[in-house]
Amino acid sequence: xxxxxxxxxxxxxATRVWWLVGLNSFGGPGAQIPMMHRMLVEERRxxxxxxxxxxxxxxxxxxxxEAQQLATxxxxxxxxxxxxxxxGGLFILPGxxxxxxLSILYVTLGDTDAVFALFYGIKPAVVxxxxxxxxxxxxxxxxxxxxxxxxxxxxxxxxxLDIPFPLIVxxxxxxxxxxxxxxxxxxxxxxxxxxDGAALVADGVVGRPGRGxxxxxxxxxxxxxxxxxxxxxxxxxxxxxxxDLGSFFAVAAVVTFGGAYAVLGFVAQxxxxxxxxxxxxxxxxxxxxxxxxxxxxxxxxxxVGFLGAYRLAGGSEALTAAVVAALLVTWVTxxxxxxxxxxxxxxxxxxxxxxxxxxxxxxxxxxxxxxIANLAVWFALHTLFESVDERLVGPIRLLTPQWSSLDxxxxxxxxxxxxxxxxxxxxxxxxxxxxxxxxxxxxxxTLP
Numbered sequence: 001x002x003x004x005x006x007x008x009x010x011x012x013x014a015t016r017v018w019w020l021v022g023l024n025s026f027g028g029p030g031a032q033i034p035m036m037h038r039m040l041v042e043e044r045r046x047x048x049x050x051x052x053x054x055x056x057x058x059x060x061x062x063x064x065x066e067a068q069q070l071a072t073x074x075x076x077x078x079x080x081x082x083x084x085x086x087x088g089g090l091f092i093l094p095g096x097x098x099x100x101x102l103s104i105l106y107v108t109l110g111d112t113d114a115v116f117a118l119f120y121g122i123k124p125a126v127v128x129x130x131x132x133x134x135x136x137x138x139x140x141x142x143x144x145x146x147x148x149x150x151x152x153x154x155x156x157x158x159x160x161l162d163i164p165f166p167l168i169v170x171x172x173x174x175x176x177x178x179x180x181x182x183x184x185x186x187x188x189x190x191x192x193x194x195x196d197g198a199a200l201v202a203d204g205v206v207g208r209p210g211r212g213x214x215x216x217x218x219x220x221x222x223x224x225x226x227x228x229x230x231x232x233x234x235x236x237x238x239x240x241x242x243x244d245l246g247s248f249f250a251v252a253a254v255v256t257f258g259g260a261y262a263v264l265g266f267v268a269q270x271x272x273x274x275x276x277x278x279x280x281x282x283x284x285x286x287x288x289x290x291x292x293x294x295x296x297x298x299x300x301x302x303x304v305g306f307l308g309a310y311r312l313a314g315g316s317e318a319l320t321a322a323v324v325a326a327l328l329v330t331w332v333t334x335x336x337x338x339x340x341x342x343x344x345x346x347x348x349x350x351x352x353x354x355x356x357x358x359x360x361x362x363x364x365x366x367x368x369x370x371x372i373a374n375l376a377v378w379f380a381l382h383t384l385f386e387s388v389d390e391r392l393v394g395p396i397r398l399l400t401p402q403w404s405s406l407d408x409x410x411x412x413x414x415x416x417x418x419x420x421x422x423x424x425x426x427x428x429x430x431x432x433x434x435x436x437x438x439x440x441x442x443x444x445x446t447l448p
Contacts, residue, residue, distance in 0.1 A: 009046065011079045011086065017044070018090040021071060024428050025091060025294040027126030030372045030379065032067035032296075034133025035428060040074060042136070047074055053141055057361045058348050060169060060368055063254050064337040065296035068092060072341045081342055088338055092330070095295020096302060100326055102289050103306040107322070121439015122292060123383040124410045125432045128417035130376040138369045146179060146186040147366040154370030159377060162397045172367035173360040180359020187359035214343050221339035226250065228328055241312045244275060245305045245325055250332040252301070267301060277308025298333060305329030384411050409442045 021039060025032045033056060040046045047055075052074075059069040068091045075087025142151045150172055157163040157171075180187040229246035236242050252267055271277045278286070286303035293299075309325030310318045378399070381388050385401035392398070413435050420426040420434075 009044075009078065011083060014075070014078055014083060015086050015090070018071065018075065018087045019094075020429065021087075022090040022092070022094045023294055024432065025067065025095070025296075026122055026292075026432065027130060027379065028291075028297050029065070029067045030374075030376055031126050031130045031133065033070060033372065034137055035129060036067070036070060036074070037137055038133065038428070046078060049140055051077070053365045054361060056368060057364045058345065060364065062337075062340045062344075064334075064340070065298050068296050068334070069337050069341055072338055073345055076341055076345060084338065084341055088334075088341075092295055092299070092334055095290075095293050095299045096326075096330055098293040098295075099289050099299055099302050100306070100323070102293070103303050103322070103326065104319070106285065106303075107307070107310050107319070117440040117443040120292075120410075120443035121413055121435040121437065122432055123379075124413035124439065125417045125435035127376070127380045127383050127414045128421055128431070129428060130372070130379060131418060132421045134369065134373050134376055137372070141362075141365045142369050144186055146183065147362065150175060150363050150366040151370040151373075154367030155373050156370075158371055159374040160396050160398070168367055168371065169364055172363045176360040176363025176366075179363065184359065187362050214347070217343045218339065221335065221343065225332065225335040225339065228331055232328065241277075241309050241321075242325060242328060245277075245308060246328050246332050248275070249301055249305070249329045253333045253336045267304065271304045271308070275308065277304055277311065282307060299330070301329050301333055302326045380414075383407070384414065409439070413439055 017039070021036060024035050024039070037052060041049055041052050055070050055073045055077075056066075059066045059073060062069055068088055071091040072084045072088030076084035079086070138151065142148055154168055154172060157168050176187050229243065229250060232240060232242040232246050248270065268283045272279065272283055283304070286300045286307070289303055290297050290300035303326075305325040305328065306322045310322035313321035381399055381401055384407055385403075386405035386407060387402040389400045389402065390397065391400070417431050417435055420431050421428070
C-alpha cells in the first residue's frame with residue numbers, strides 16, 4: 001500500500017515541481033540525483049535525507065535509468081501511483097520532446113549546428129552542478145572512516161579498474177552487511193531528516209504491502225508494457241520494423257543494469273550491424289542529442305527507433321512512421337521502470353530498518369557517492385577536453401587528457417557556474433539558462 005497524499009503539498013503543486021525537475025535533468029544520473037536532492041530534500045523538504053538515500057539505494061539495484069526511477073519512487077511516496085506516474089513521466093517528457101524535435105530536424109535539414117550550439121554551454125554548467133552536489137551528498141551520506149573508505153573504493157573500482165557497476169553494488173553491500181555486524185557504529189549514517197526541519201515524507205509511513213495487490217500491479221503493468229508490441233505484430237506483421245523495434249527494446253529495457261552506458265554498446269552494435277537501422281556516425285549523433293538534452297541517457301533509443309523507421313518505411317509516410325516508432329520505443333523502454341517501483345517499493349521499504357540491511361544500504365550509498373564522483377570526473381574530462389586518451393597499465397585504466405585540446409570557453413563557463421552555484425546560490429535553472437546562452441554564442445562564433 002502506498003502513502004496518502006503528503007500534507008502541505010497537492011498533486012497539482014507537485015506536478016509543477018516535477019516539470020522543473022524534468023527540465024533540469026541534464027548530465028545523467030551523476031547530475032540528476034544530486035539535482036533532485038537539492039530541489040526536494042534541501043529546498044522543499046518533501047522527503048527526509050534518510051528516505052532519499054534509501055530511494056537511491058533501491059533504484060540503483062534496478063534495471064533502467066536510476067534517476068527517473070528515483071523520481072517515480074518519490075512521487076509514489078508523496079501521492080501514490082498517480083504521483084509516481086506524474087513524477088516519472090515528467091522526468092522523461094522534456095527529453096522526449098527535445099530529441100523528437102532534433103530528430104525531425106536531423107532527417108529534414110541534415111544540419112543541427114544551430115540547435116547543438118544552444119546545448120554547448122549546458123555541459124559546463126552540468127560539470128559545476130555535479131561537483132557541488134557530490135560535496136553536499138557526500139557530507140551527509142559518507143560519515144566516518146569506514147564509509148569514506150567504501151566511497152573511495154567505489155570510485156577506484158569504477159574509474160581505474162572499470163569494474164561493472166552491479167559488482168560494485170554487491171561488493172559494497174556485502175562489506176556493509178558484515179561490517180555492520182562486527183562494527184555497527186562505523187556503518188550507520190545519522191538518520192536526521194532534512195537540514196532545515198522535518199520532511200513531509202518521514203520514515204515509517206508506508207503500509208504493509210499486499211501480495212494480491214503486487215500481483216495485480218505486475219499483471220496490469222506487463223500487459224500494458226507489451227500490448228503495443230502485440231498490436232504491431234498483429235497489424236504490421238512480425239517482419240515489420242515496428243515489431244523489431246518494440247521487441248528488441250523491450251528486451252534491452254530489462255537488462256540495463258549499471259546505467260545506460262552499460263547497455264548502449266550492445267544497442268549500438270545491434271542497431272547498426274544486425275538491423276541496419278542507422279549508420280555508425282548517426283549513432284554518435286544520437287548519443288550527442290541524449291547527452292545534451294534533459295532526461296536519461298537511455299533516451300537515445302528514441303532516436304534509434306525514429307531513424308530506423310524513417311529509413312525503412314520510406315515514402316511520404318516516413319515521418320509519421322518515425323514518430324510512431326519513437327513513441328513505441330520510448331514506451332517499451334520506460335514502462336518497466338514504473339512496474340519495478342509500483343510493485344516492489346513497498347516491499348523494500350519494509351526491510352530498510354533491519355540492522356543488517358541498514359548497514360548494507362549505508363555502504364552502498366557511500367559507494368554510490370564514489371560512483372557519482374567517477375561520473376563527475378569522467379564528464380569533466382570529456383567536457384573540458386576535446387581529446388582524452390585511454391590506456392591500460394596492467395589492470396589499471398588511465399584516462400589522460402591531451403592538454404592542447406583544452407576547451408578554454410568550457411572551462412571558464414564551468415568555473416563561473418561553480419561560483420554561481422556555490423557562492424551566489426543561484427538556482428540551477430538560471431545557471432543552466434545563462435550558460436546555454438553564453439555557450440551558444442561562443443559555439444556559433446567558432447563554427448567554420
